[in-house]
Structures are given as C-alpha cells and as structure tokens.
Amino acid sequence: MSEPILELEGLTKVYSGGLKALDNVDLTIRQGEIFALLGPNGAGKTTLIGAVCGLVRPTSGTMRAFGHDMQKDWRTARARIGLVPQELSTDMFEPVKRAVAYSRGLFGLAPDPARIEEILRSLSLWDKRDERIMALSGGMKRRVLIAKALAHEPDLLFLDEPTAGVDVELRKGMWRIIDEMRDKGVTVILTTHYIEEAELMADRVGIISAGKLLMVDEKEAMMARLGRTEAHISLASPLAELPASLAAFPIDLEEGGTSLCYRGGDGTGKGKAEVANLTKALIAAGIDYTGIETRESSLEDIFVSLLGEERDAA
Numbered sequence: 001m002s003e004p005i006l007e008l009e010g011l012t013k014v015y016s017g018g019l020k021a022l023d024n025v026d027l028t029i030r031q032g033e034i035f036a037l038l039g040p041n042g043a044g045k046t047t048l049i050g051a052v053c054g055l056v057r058p059t060s061g062t063m064r065a066f067g068h069d070m071q072k073d074w075r076t077a078r079a080r081i082g083l084v085p086q087e088l089s090t091d092m093f094e095p096v097k098r099a100v101a102y103s104r105g106l107f108g109l110a111p112d113p114a115r116i117e118e119i120l121r122s123l124s125l126w127d128k129r130d131e132r133i134m135a136l137s138g139g140m141k142r143r144v145l146i147a148k149a150l151a152h153e154p155d156l157l158f159l160d161e162p163t164a165g166v167d168v169e170l171r172k173g174m175w176r177i178i179d180e181m182r183d184k185g186v187t188v189i190l191t192t193h194y195i196e197e198a199e200l201m202a203d204r205v206g207i208i209s210a211g212k213l214l215m216v217d218e219k220e221a222m223m224a225r226l227g228r229t230e231a232h233i234s235l236a237s238p239l240a241e242l243p244a245s246l247a248a249f250p251i252d253l254e255e256g257g258t259s260l261c262y263r264g265g266d267g268t269g270k271g272k273a274e275v276a277n278l279t280k281a282l283i284a285a286g287i288d289y290t291g292i293e294t295r296e297s298s299l300e301d302i303f304v305s306l307l308g309e310e311r312d313a314a
C-alpha cells in the first residue's frame with residue numbers, strides 16, 4: 001500500500017462561540033488516492049480543509065502531512081498542498097494569467113510561463129488570459145481558482161465543492177481534470193454534496209456529520225456493505241399469504257397482497273441474481289406476476305440512511 005500523505009489524529013475544532021465543528025477526527029489519506037468527503041451543510045468539511053491548509057487553528061489533535069508534523073513544521077508541508085476554495089476572495093481586478101502566475105510565485109517556485117500556459121490551456125482559459133477575473137462568468141472564475149491551485153504543482157490538492165452551482169459541461173470538465181490529476185499521481189481530497197460525483201470519482205468516501213467522521217471506506221466496500229436491491233413485483237392476483245416455499249427470500253407482501261417487495265442483496269448486483277431466483281420460485285409456486293421493478297441503492301441512499309440513523313441516535 002502506498003505511503004500515507006496525510007494523517008489526522010483526534011482532530012478537533014471548537015469555534016470561539018463553543019460550536020464543535022470537528023469532533024475527534026481520525027483520517028489517513030494515501031498517496032495517489034481520490035478521497036471524497038461527503039456531508040450535509042455545516043458538517044465540518046470546510047473546517048477540516050481549513051485546518052490542513054492552515055486557515056483554521058485546530059483546538060486539539062495532530063496533523064501530519066508528507067511525514068511532517070504540521071504544527072511544528074508547517075511550511076514544508078504547506079508548500080505541497082493546493083486548495084481550491086469554494087469562492088474567489090481576492091484578485092478580482094487581476095488579469096487571469098498574472099493571477100495564476102502570481103499564485104505559483106507565492107509558493108516560492110521559479111516562474112514557468114510554459115507551465116502556466118499548459119494549465120490555462122487545459123482549463124480552456126488561455127483565450128481569457130488577459131481578461132480581468134471579475135469579467136469572467138462564474139464557471140470561468142471557478143476554473144481560475146483551479147488554475148491557481150495547480151500553478152504551484154501540489155502533491156495534495158483540496159477541492160472544496162468543486163462543482164457546486166456549475167453547469168453540466170463544466171462539471172464534466174472538472175471530472176476530467178480530476179482524472180488527469182489521478183494519472184499524474186496527485187492526491188485529491190474533494191468535498192461534495194453531489195453523491196453522484198463521489199460515486200464517479202472517488203476511490204474512498206468519508207461521511208461526515210456534525211463534525212464526526214461517521215464512516216470511511218472504499219466506495220465499493222461501502223456499497224457492498226450498506227447497499228441494497230429493492231424489487232417490487234406486481235402480482236396478477238392478490239395473495240392472502242406467502243407460500244412456505246418462498247420463506248427463504250427477504251420478501252414482504254404489500255399493497256393488500258397485490259405486490260411483493262424484495263429487499264436484500266448488497267449493492268454489488270447479488271440482489272439481482274436473487275430476484276431472478278425469486279421469479280423462478282414464484283412460477284414454481286404457481287404465482288403469476290405482471291411486472292417487476294428493480295432498483296439498486298446508490299451511495300446517496302447509503303448517505304441518507306446513515307445520516308438518518310445518526311439523527312435517530314442523537
């Protein structure tokens with residue numbers, strides 16, 4: 001397994017008003033992985049990123065990046081970390097190219113116009129290089145943020161909600177960029193509200209709520225562990241009860257006996273095979289049906305049910 005690039009232990013942040021935005025977070029990120037941090041508004045995602053990027057001072061806990069203790073040796077690690085924040089804060093009056101080149105200089109790297117050109121071209125910003133950032137569309141501004149983060153060639157890149165409020169085209173462009181970074185071996189930590197995005201891009205997913213990291217796992221493992229298949233089978237005529245021959249299936253009679261509902265499997269397609277067996281068993285039992293609707297649960301369902309459990313437990 002590759003090197004840990006970021007190790008957080010017991011990371012806690014209590015804001016001055018007393019709000020615990022991070023509650024004892026342990027997280028290890030390995031070189032080259034794409035990690036998605038999923039959580040509802042106010043879960044602590046931006047605070048976590050801010051802590052690692054030196055924008056938020058943790059109340060307690062330790063952070064190591066590239067093997068350096070970030071509280072003791074902050075600069076060495078920080079120079080290798082890029083951040084694409086949610087919003088533009090500065091240099092709205094600057095022309096695109098100058099802002100991006102400046103961002104590289106900020107991290108102590110020698111100017112490299114060819115590299116800046118390559119970045120601007122890859123983000124379709126080259127034609128806009130001399131325009132002031134404030135004159136660009138929202139989506140273009142977001143690309144400038146990415147260009148700035150890439151300008152200093154980070155090994156670890158944080159993307160805070162990279163696709164919030166952007167159109168489908170730009171979202172796809174962003175996914176492509178993340179893919180390219182994966183190919184270059186850059187480690188990416190992204191936060192997102194779009195579960196589809198996490199499902200598509202990430203190798204591992206962490207679910208955070210109210211400052212607590214509820215679960216971290218490989219995406220496939222999470223789906224296999226918590227995913228489900230749900231199938232609704234419409235029966236040709238209502239059943240009063242289920243025959244004993246079907247007792248082994250995880251099924252319920254619903255809608256006054258006119259519908260059979262199967263809930264089982266594991267999000268990896270195992271349920272589909274079981275539903276196929278169920279249909280054979282129905283025919284063998286002389287039960288006729290008129291339609292089947294099957295649905296595999298997504299990361300979204302897992303996310304929603306986990307957060308629901310968390311709320312119920314609170």
Ligand SMILES: Nc1ncnc2c1ncn2[C@@H]1O[C@H](COP(=O)(O)OP(=O)(O)OP(=O)(O)O)[C@@H](O)[C@H]1O
Pocket residue numbers: 015016017019020021039040041042043044045046047048
């Ligand atoms: N500077 C601050 N002072 C006090 N409380 C803060 C501060 N910054 C954030 N918070 C609070 O900390 C909690 C976590 O906020 P954070 O921005 O980290 O959440 P988030 O998961 O990024 O949310 P979103 O998805 O809305 O961006 C929220 O309740 C927020 O109101």
